[in-house]
Amino acid sequence: MMSNLTIALDIMGGDYGPRSSLPAAIEAVNSHDNITLILCGNETLIRTELEKLDALQHPRLQIKHCSEVVNNDDKPSTALRCKKDSSMRKALDLVKSGEAQACVSAGNTGALFAMAYCILKMLPGISRPALISSVPTEKPKPVYLLDLGANVTADPETLFDFAVMGSVVAEQSQGIENPTVGLLNIGAEDIKGHEDIKRASELFEQSNALNYIGYCEGTDIFKGKADVIVCDGFVGNIALKTCEGIAKMIIHKLNKTLKKSIFYRAAALLMFPVLKKLYKKMNPDQYNGASLVGLRGIVVKSHGNAKSPAFLAAINEAVREVEKQLPEKIAARFAALKGQQLALDNEENDPLCSPCNK
Amino acid sequence: MMSNLTIALDIMGGDYGPRSSLPAAIEAVNSHDNITLILCGNETLIRTELEKLDALQHPRLQIKHCSEVVNNDDKPSTALRCKKDSSMRKALDLVKSGEAQACVSAGNTGALFAMAYCILKMLPGISRPALISSVPTEKPKPVYLLDLGANVTADPETLFDFAVMGSVVAEQSQGIENPTVGLLNIGAEDIKGHEDIKRASELFEQSNALNYIGYCEGTDIFKGKADVIVCDGFVGNIALKTCEGIAKMIIHKLNKTLKKSIFYRAAALLMFPVLKKLYKKMNPDQYNGASLVGLRGIVVKSHGNAKSPAFLAAINEAVREVEKQLPEKIAARFAALKGQQLALDNEENDPLCSPCNK
Numbered sequence: 001m002m003s004n005l006t007i008a009l010d011i012m013g014g015d016y017g018p019r020s021s022l023p024a025a026i027e028a029v030n031s032h033d034n035i036t037l038i039l040c041g042n043e044t045l046i047r048t049e050l051e052k053l054d055a056l057q058h059p060r061l062q063i064k065h066c067s068e069v070v071n072n073d074d075k076p077s078t079a080l081r082c083k084k085d086s087s088m089r090k091a092l093d094l095v096k097s098g099e100a101q102a103c104v105s106a107g108n109t110g111a112l113f114a115m116a117y118c119i120l121k122m123l124p125g126i127s128r129p130a131l132i133s134s135v136p137t138e139k140p141k142p143v144y145l146l147d148l149g150a151n152v153t154a155d156p157e158t159l160f161d162f163a164v165m166g167s168v169v170a171e172q173s174q175g176i177e178n179p180t181v182g183l184l185n186i187g188a189e190d191i192k193g194h195e196d197i198k199r200a201s202e203l204f205e206q207s208n209a210l211n212y213i214g215y216c217e218g219t220d221i222f223k224g225k226a227d228v229i230v231c232d233g234f235v236g237n238i239a240l241k242t243c244e245g246i247a248k249m250i251i252h253k254l255n256k257t258l259k260k261s262i263f264y265r266a267a268a269l270l271m272f273p274v275l276k277k278l279y280k281k282m283n284p285d286q287y288n289g290a291s292l293v294g295l296r297g298i299v300v301k302s303h304g305n306a307k308s309p310a311f312l313a314a315i316n317e318a319v320r321e322v323e324k325q326l327p328e329k330i331a332a333r334f335a336a337l338k339g340q341q342l343a344l345d346n347e348e349n350d351p352l353c354s355p356c357n358k
Numbered sequence: 359m360m361s362n363l364t365i366a367l368d369i370m371g372g373d374y375g376p377r378s379s380l381p382a383a384i385e386a387v388n389s390h391d392n393i394t395l396i397l398c399g400n401e402t403l404i405r406t407e408l409e410k411l412d413a414l415q416h417p418r419l420q421i422k423h424c425s426e427v428v429n430n431d432d433k434p435s436t437a438l439r440c441k442k443d444s445s446m447r448k449a450l451d452l453v454k455s456g457e458a459q460a461c462v463s464a465g466n467t468g469a470l471f472a473m474a475y476c477i478l479k480m481l482p483g484i485s486r487p488a489l490i491s492s493v494p495t496e497k498p499k500p501v502y503l504l505d506l507g508a509n510v511t512a513d514p515e516t517l518f519d520f521a522v523m524g525s526v527v528a529e530q531s532q533g534i535e536n537p538t539v540g541l542l543n544i545g546a547e548d549i550k551g552h553e554d555i556k557r558a559s560e561l562f563e564q565s566n567a568l569n570y571i572g573y574c575e576g577t578d579i580f581k582g583k584a585d586v587i588v589c590d591g592f593v594g595n596i597a598l599k600t601c602e603g604i605a606k607m608i609i610h611k612l613n614k615t616l617k618k619s620i621f622y623r624a625a626a627l628l629m630f631p632v633l634k635k636l637y638k639k640m641n642p643d644q645y646n647g648a649s650l651v652g653l654r655g656i657v658v659k660s661h662g663n664a665k666s667p668a669f670l671a672a673i674n675e676a677v678r679e680v681e682k683q684l685p686e687k688i689a690a691r692f693a694a695l696k697g698q699q700l701a702l703d704n705e706e707n708d709p710l711c712s713p714c715n716k
Contacts, residue, residue: 218596242576
C-alpha cells in the first residue's frame with residue numbers, strides 16, 4: 001500500500017452534489033488511513049455540510065474553494081474555456097500540478113473529457129482518451145468495456161489504441177496475463193459491420209500487442225467471451241445504459257409481482273438472502289467509477305446519479321489506480337509498442353483547447 | 359379475421375432449420391383455421407421430418423422444393439445474385455408474385471435484407487427498410503425499437519422515415535393514437551451526440567407527422583418513455599443483443615445461487631409460480647419476430663437461434679401484419695406526408711440488385 005496518497009474530489013458534480021460526495025469522502029478517509037482528500041467546491045456549503053456530518057475537523061479532509069460549477073447542460077467547450085474556477089476544473093488542476101494523484105467527478109461527462117484532455121494532456125502515442133469500466137459477466141471475472149462515451153466516434157486506429165489500453169487495465173486490475181480482446185459488432189461473421197469496424201479488425205489481427213479473438217456481439221459481453229471489449233463511445237454508452245435499464249426493469253417487475261399476493265411476499269421473504277446476494281453481485285453501484293484512460297493523470301468519472309455508496313466506489317477505484325500506477329503502465333506499453341513513432345502533443349494545437357472567447 | 363391467408367416459410371434458415379421451423383408450422387396451422395403455409399426448402403428433408411411429426415398429409419401445409427440454402431456466412435450480395443433457388447429467395451418470390459401475403463425466415467439477416475430490398479422493392483417515398491420489434495417495458499405496453507440491424511448506418515432523412523414507419527406500427531399493433539417518438543442518444547441534453555443525430559432531431563422537431571419527445575438514453579428504452587425509439591441498425595442491434603445478454607446472465611446467476619443450498623431450492627420452489635410468470639412476461643421468445651418494414655410486402659425475421667415456440671411467435675407476427683395490412687397503412691402515411699415527392703424506384707439502379715456475376 002502506498003503512503004500519503006492525495007485525491008481531489010469534484011464535490012459539486014452529479015445530480016446530488018455534496019449530499020452524495022461528502023458522505024462518501026468521509027467514509028473514504030475513515031476506511032483508508034493513507035489518503036487525504038481535497039474537496040473542491042463552494043467552501044461555505046462544504047463547511048455547513050461537513051459540520052452537519054460531524055467531520056469539519058477531519059485532518060485529512062481539505063477544502064479548496066471554487067466559485068463556479070459546471071452544469072449538465074454546459075457545452076464542453078464553454079465549460080473548458082469559461083469555467084476556470086469550477087470545482088471540476090480545480091480538481092483537474094490539482095492533478096496537473098501534482099498536488100493530487102487522481103481526481104473523481106460525477107459531473108458533465110463531455111466537460112470532464114474536454115478539460116481532462118486539454119489540461120492533463122494525452123500520454124505519448126495515444127490519440128484519444130477513452131472511458132473504461134468493468135462489467136459483470138456469467139464468469140467469476142468481469143469484462144472491461146471501452147469506450148463508454150468519451151468520444152462519439154472512433155476511427156480504426158483509435159479503436160486499436162483503446163484495445164491496447166483496455167488490455168493494460170485488465171492486466172493491472174484483474175491480474176490477467178495476455179487478456180483476450182473482442183471488437184463489438186452486429187455479428188460474428190467477417191462480413192458483418194461497417195467499414196471502420198472491418199478495418200479495425202484487420203489492425204487488431206495484424207498486431208502482436210493484442211490477444212485478439214475477433215468480433216463479439218452484444219450477447220457476448222455478459223458471457224465473459226473476452227476480457228476486453230472495444231467499441232466507439234456512442235455504441236458503448238448505449239450498450240451500458242441499456243443494460244442498466246433492463247436490469248432495473250427486471251427488479252421492478254419482480255417487486256411488482258411479489259407485492260401482488262401475501263403468499264408470494266412470504267416466499268420472497270424466505271428468498272430474501274439469495275435475492276440480496278444476487279443484487280449485491282449485480283448492484284451497479286459497485287461497478288461505479290469509469291476511468292478516463294490515456295491521459296497523463298488519473299480521472300475517475302462517477303455516474304451522474306451516483307448516491308453516496310456509488311461515489312465511494314469511484315473514490316476506491318481512483319485509489320486502486322494510483323496504487324497500480326495505471327498511467328505509467330499504459331505509457332510504458334505504448335512506448336514499447338510504437339517506439340519512436342510517438343505522437344506529438346496534438347492537443348496543444350487542438351481548437352478545443354484554445355482560450356475562453358466569451 | 360381474414361380468410362385464406364397464405365404465408366411462405368423459409369424452412370431451412372436459422373441455427374436449427376427444419377427442427378425448429380416445421381414443428382412451429384404444424385402448430386400454426388393447427389391453431390389458425392384460416393392459414394395455409396408454403397414450406398420452402400429441401401423437399402425430401404421436409405417430407406421425412408413431416409412424416410416423423412405425423413403431419414405429411416396436412417391439407418394446409420404445402421411444400422415448395424428449393425435446391426439451395428443461404429448460409430450464415432454468405433455475403434448478402436452473393437446470396438442475392440447466386441442463390442436464386444434458395445429457400446429464402448423462394449419464400450420472398452412467393453410474396454412478390456402474390457401467392458403468399460407474407461414470409462418468415464430465421465436465416466442470414468443481411469441476405470434477407472438484400473433480397474427483400476431488391477425483390478419486393480421499397481414502398482414509394484421510403485429510402486431504406488428497417489427491422490423493427492417490440493420490446494417489453496416497465497409499463498403495460500411495449501416500445502417499438504428500430505432499426506435493429508437492417509442497415510449499419512442511417513442518415514437523418516432515413517432516421518426520419520424510420521420514425522414515421524415506427525409510428526404506424528405502434529398505432530396498428532398497439533392501437534396507440536399519435537404515438538410518442540424518441541431518438542436514441544447518449545444523453546438527453548441538446549448538446550449530446552454526433553452531427554447526424556442532432557440533424558435528425560431537428561428534422562423530427564420540424565415535422566407535424568411525428569409526436570417527437572426528444573432524445574432517449576439507453577435506460578429510457580425500458581421505462582416506456584416513448585412508444586417508438588429510433589436509432590441506426592448498428593446501435594439498435596447492439597442494444598437489443600446486449601439486453602438479451604444481461605437478461606440471460608441474471609437468470610443464470612439466479613439459478614446458480616439457488617442450486618447452492620437445499621433451503622434456497624425449497625424457497626425457489628415456493629416462488630416457482632411467480633418466477634415463471636415473470637419469465638413468461640420477459641421471455642424473449644414471445645418478442646421474437648422482427649419485421650422488415652418499408653417494403654412492398656411483409657417479411658418477418660425470426661431470431662437465428664429461435665427454437666420452435668419462438669419461430670411460432672414470428673409466424674403469428676406475420677399473420678397479425680397481414681390482418682392489419684401493414685404495408686398498405688405505411689404506404690398511405692408516406693403518400694399523405696410526402697405527396698408528389700415520392701422517391702423513384704432507387705433499387706432498380708442500385709448496384710446491389712444487379713444480376714449474378716459468379
